[in-house]
Amino acid sequence: MSGGTTKAIPVEYLFNRLLTFFLTVFIAASIIWLIPRLSPIDPAEAMLGRMAAGAGFVENADQILADLRTQFGLDEPLWKQYLAYLKSLAVFDFGVSVANFPTPVAQMLAAALPWTIGLMIVSVVIAFIIGNAAGAFMAWQETPKTWKVVIPAAMIFTSIPPILSGLLLMWLFSAQLGWFPLTGSYGLFVTPGWNWEFIYSVIEHGALPALSIVVVTFGFWALGMRGLMTTVQSEDYVQLAKAKGLRPRYILYRYMIRNAILPQVTAFALKIGLLVTGQILVERIFSYNGMGKLIYDAILNQDFAVIQGASYVVILMTAASVLLVDLLYPFIDPRIRHGGGR
Amino acid sequence: MTATANTAMSKAEEREARRRAKRLKRFDSPWMNPKLLWGAGILIGILLFGFFGRLLWDPELVFIGSAPLNLPPLGFENLRGDGGSTAHPLGTQSSGRDILALLIVGAPNTLFIGVIASLIGMAIGIVLGFSAGFIGGRTDDVIRVIADVMITIPPLMVLIVFQTSIGEIGIVMMGVLLSGFMWQSPTRLIRAQVLSMRESGYVRMARLSGASTFDIMFKEMLPNLVPYLFGSFIAIATTAIVTAVGLETLGLGPQRVPTLGRVIYEAIDSAALLRNMWWWWGIPTALLATMFIGLLLVNLGLDEVANPKLRKV
Numbered sequence: 127m128s129g130g131t132t133k134a135i136p137v138e139y140l141f142n143r144l145l146t147f148f149l150t151v152f153i154a155a156s157i158i159w160l161i162p163r164l165s166p167i168d169p170a171e172a173m174l175g176r177m178a179a180g181a182g183f184v185e186n187a188d189q190i191l192a193d194l195r196t197q198f199g200l201d202e203p204l205w206k207q208y209l210a211y212l213k214s215l216a217v218f219d220f221g222v223s224v225a226n227f228p229t230p231v232a233q234m235l236a237a238a239l240p241w242t243i244g245l246m247i248v249s250v251v252i253a254f255i256i257g258n259a260a261g262a263f264m265a266w267q268e269t270p271k272t273w274k275v276v277i278p279a280a281m282i283f284t285s286i287p288p289i290l291s292g293l294l295l296m297w298l299f300s301a302q303l304g305w306f307p308l309t310g311s312y313g314l315f316v317t318p319g320w321n322w323e324f325i326y327s328v329i330e331h332g333a334l335p336a337l338s339i340v341v342v343t344f345g346f347w348a349l350g351m352r353g354l355m356t357t358v359q360s361e362d363y364v365q366l367a368k369a370k371g372l373r374p375r376y377i378l379y380r381y382m383i384r385n386a387i388l389p390q391v392t393a394f395a396l397k398i399g400l401l402v403t404g405q406i407l408v409e410r411i412f413s414y415n416g417m418g419k420l421i422y423d424a425i426l427n428q429d430f431a432v433i434q435g436a437s438y439v440v441i442l443m444t445a446a447s448v449l450l451v452d453l454l455y456p457f458i459d460p461r462i463r464h465g466g467g468r
Numbered sequence: 469m470t471a472t473a474n475t476a477m478s479k480a481e482e483r484e485a486r487r488r489a490k491r492l493k494r495f496d497s498p499w500m501n502p503k504l505l506w507g508a509g510i511l512i513g514i515l516l517f518g519f520f521g522r523l524l525w526d527p528e529l530v531f532i533g534s535a536p537l538n539l540p541p542l543g544f545e546n547l548r549g550d551g552g553s554t555a556h557p558l559g560t561q562s563s564g565r566d567i568l569a570l571l572i573v574g575a576p577n578t579l580f581i582g583v584i585a586s587l588i589g590m591a592i593g594i595v596l597g598f599s600a601g602f603i604g605g606r607t608d609d610v611i612r613v614i615a616d617v618m619i620t621i622p623p624l625m626v627l628i629v630f631q632t633s634i635g636e637i638g639i640v641m642m643g644v645l646l647s648g649f650m651w652q653s654p655t656r657l658i659r660a661q662v663l664s665m666r667e668s669g670y671v672r673m674a675r676l677s678g679a680s681t682f683d684i685m686f687k688e689m690l691p692n693l694v695p696y697l698f699g700s701f702i703a704i705a706t707t708a709i710v711t712a713v714g715l716e717t718l719g720l721g722p723q724r725v726p727t728l729g730r731v732i733y734e735a736i737d738s739a740a741l742l743r744n745m746w747w748w749w750g751i752p753t754a755l756l757a758t759m760f761i762g763l764l765l766v767n768l769g770l771d772e773v774a775n776p777k778l779r780k781v
Contacts, residue, residue, distance in 0.1 A: 146616055154621045161626070162633040285764030286757045287710045289717055293732070293741075293753055301741050308742070400707070403624040407714045411736055425632055425718060433632050437625040448620050 140453070147449045152212075154441040158434055159211050163204070170194040172428065173224060220435030225427035231435040234420060239439070241311055242416035245332055246405055249339040250394075257344035258390060261351025262383050265359065268374045277348065284345025289407040292338035296412065299334060306334050309413035335412045339405055343397075350393050354386035361385075395451035399444045406440065504769025510762030514575050514755070521572030529556075529566035530573050530726050537564050541747045559747040561731075562738050567751055574726040575755055577639050578709060581727070584643025585708035586701050589650030593700070596651065597658025598685050602666065612659070615652045623649035623711050631720035639722055646711060650704040657700050658693065665689050695774035699767060706763045713756060728752045 170191055178187075195201050202210070214220070220231035260277045263269045283291060300308040312318065313327040358364060359382065367377045409418025417436055424432035521527075529535055541559040542552040552559060558567040600611040627645060631637070637645070665671055674688045715721040716729025717736070735741075735749035 146613070149613070150617045150620045153617055154626065157621075157626055158629050161630050165633040165635075282761055282764075285706070285760035287713060287760070289714065289732075290753045290757055293736075293749055297741055297746060297750070301744065399620060399622040400710070403622045403711075403714065406624070407717060410718065421628065422718060425628070425720065428632065430632065433629060437629050440625045441621055444622055445620050 143449055143452050147445050150445045150448075151442055154445075155212065155215055155438060156208075158437055158441075159208060162430065162434075170200060176224065176428075215438060220438070221431040223424075223429055223432050225424070225429040225432070231431050234432060235417075235435055235439055238415060238417050238420045238436075241414060242405065242409065242418070243443075245335055245339075245409070245414065245416060246402070248332070249336040249343070249405070250401065252336065253340045253343040254347055254390075254394075256340065257347025258351045258383070258387055260344060261348035262355055262378065262386070264348065265352045265355030266374075266378055266382070267359075268378070281345040281348060283342050284349065286342050287407070288339045288342045288404040289411060291342045292335065292408045292411050295334050295338045295341070307331050311415040331414070335405075335408050335414055338408055339401075342404075343401065346397060347390060347393075350390055351386060354389060355382060358382050358386045391451060391455055395448045398447045398451075402440055402444050498773045501769050501772050503765045503772065507762045507765025507767070507769055510758060511579070511766065514579065514759055514762070518572055518576030518579075521568075525568055525572055526566075527569055527573050529569035531565065533564040535560040535564045535566045538562050538743075538745065540745075541567075541751075544747070547744055558751055559745075561734065561740075561745070561748045563734075565726075567731075567747060570726050570731050571728070571752060571755055574728045574731055574752070575759070577722070577725055578712065578728045578756070579759065580639055581643045581646065581712045582705040582709035584640060585646035585650050585712075586705040588644065588647035589704050589708075590654055590697065590701050592647070592651035593654025593658055594690075594697070596655045598662055598689075600655065601659040601662025602681070602685060608659075611655065615655045615659075618649070619652040619656070621649070623707075624714050627711065627715055628718065628720060631715060636723060637721070639725055639727075642712060642715075642722055643708070646708045649711075650708055653704060654697070654700045657696060661693055661696060662689060665692065695770055699770040699774055702763055702767045702770060706760065706767070709759070709763075728756050732756075 173194055174187060174191055200207070218232050220235070223229045223231050223234060226234070260280070263273055264277050296308065299305045307313070307330060311328065311331050312324060313331070316324050316327045318324055364377060364381050367381050368374075406416070406418040406421060408414070409416045410422040413419055417440060421433060421436045423429070424436065535556055537560060538546055538548070539550060539556050539560040540546040540552045542554065542557045544552055544559075546559075556566050556568065558571070560566050561570075596611050596615070600608040623646060626649070630645065671684060671688055674684050679688070712721060712727070713729035713732075716727050717733045719730075719733050719737070721727065721729060723730070731752045732749050735745070735752075738748075740746075740748040
């Protein structure tokens with residue numbers, strides 16, 4: 127491996143990370159494929175049942191059943207079905223939705239994803255900034271007394287899943303005070319596009335879902351930051367800076383936070399799975415147009431192709447974020463080198 | 469202390485002094501920190517609420533139609549202007565279930581799901597973590613890779629697929645399913661600890677004195693891991709409960725037995741927010757929040773036991 131001076135990612139490390147990524151996606155995809163095969167429910171019969179429920183009576187039921195089996199590939203041997211499934215995942219082909227019949231699942235996912243990712247980035251960034259600031263001030267010796275009481279009190283929310291904070295905020299600010307719209311991701315009478323009305327509407331609708339995530343996640347960053355800050359506080363370079371008579375505020379920003387913040391990024395990789403799924407539940411209660419609503423509607427409609435596709439995409443997103451953090455981290459923190467350097 | 473002082477002290481005094489010192493020492497134990505005590509108190513309180521609730525209140529009231537509909541809690545009014553009654557002090561929901569009874573039956577169920585999942589998860593984690601850390605080599609590689617891979621898969625997504633395709637499950641089954649996602653972090657934690665302990669003086673000493681591998685693992689190393697194990701247990705129990713509540717609020721999860729998440733799901737589904745029936749979703753939410761705060765406090769307290777550095781802060 128090359129020395130510490132080069133910034134390129136060593137091939138071995140890259141290979142390891144990529145292998146873990148593909149293994150994760152592969153195992154998850156296999157589990158998702160395997161579970162329905164264990165179920166006693168026959169998808170072809172279930173679909174026929176839907177048709178019968180809709181029409182009251184289905185002619186040539188046996189013929190249709192056989193056709194559906196062929197269409198789903200259910201008459202093939204299992205290993206062939208499995209290979210076909212893996213192949214279709216690789217090209218993001220999840221079949222068509224049963225509830226919205228001819229619409230491909232991929233299209234529905236593509237429509238929902240930007241909302242989920244947008245909401246996620248906004249809430250994660252805000253939570254990261256507030257949380258780290260709170261954590262830093264909690265550990266800093268010069269922080270005013272009142273803040274040292276207020277911040278830990280706010281941290282109580284850390285333990286609560288975002289769906290509960292979402293319910294509370296929704297009740298308080300939408301149902302009671304009427305400051306924010308109750309559900310949805312933009313107003314009914316707004317045309318989507320790059321106009322101010324739409325953008326305002328999106329912000330208005332996204333504020334509460336984002337807030338309910340921020341309220342419960344910032345404490346996680348704050349706790350981590352507090353621990354890191356207490357370690358940094360006793361480092362020699364901080365003592366030296368104090369001895370030099372630098373202003374405490376300058377030491378805080380330039381010496382302590384800058385050094386303490388780095389491991390927080392790794393913590394992000396560990397948290398990402400919970401963040402994504404937590405947000406999906408928040409989207410469900412706010413009827414936000416993202417993956418959460420898509421999954422919830424699919425559950426109500428027994429729309430299995432959508433559920434499978436959405437789960438796969440969420441797992442892919444999680445694995446990709448972890449990979450990204452793993453690969454970016456050494457660039458952010460020069461003290462850490464990729465792979466076996468330690 | 470001088471010898472004269474010692475002899476001057478009567479035997480009873482001496483015993484009293486020793487007892488006091490012992491008591492002080494007991495309170496000085498890191499296990500007696502306020503966070504841990506408060507957290508454990510909250511959790512035990514919820515369990516007792518479930519236990520004594522069954523004795524003092526009628527659990528049959530969880531059934532549909534066993535109570536009048538949409539009653540508010542005592543001292544409040546619903547939109548129709550009905551007042552609360554002492555027969556249903558926390559109100560009822562729109563299919564005639566008593567909220568208090570739902571909480572009494574549902575809260576322990578929610579906790580049990582977490583406990584089952586993390587007990588199984590811990591057991592797997594201890595076995596795999598010790599094997600990986602102690603045996604090493606190929607075993608270590610395989611266990612490490614599987615744990616690393618499985619830890620990124622969000623349990624909720626897989627369980628949604630499971631629930632929608634299999635359907636009805638009970639409390640125990642739910643815990644067992646969740647445990648499939650709860651063993652990874654204890655495995656990693658224990659493996660790391662075992663690796664660092666393996667070369668420590670007392671383990672080498674035990675090995676030199678001819679102790680068996682089993683004895684070294686479980687008599688020498690395991691006791692040192694206890695605070696970590698408890699911490700890990702609480703952490704995965706929290707994750708399991710969060711996931712279970714998430715599934716339940718999606719309308720999946722156990723359907724025949726009340727759980728707090730399912731109560732919330734029914735409330736959202738019946739537009740309790742718009743109908744201003746805050747007691748329906750608000751009270752279970754508050755109870756769940758209390759439960760999570762209890763778990764967090766226990767976890768913070770155990771952290772202080774495991775990392776003495778944190779105690780000063």
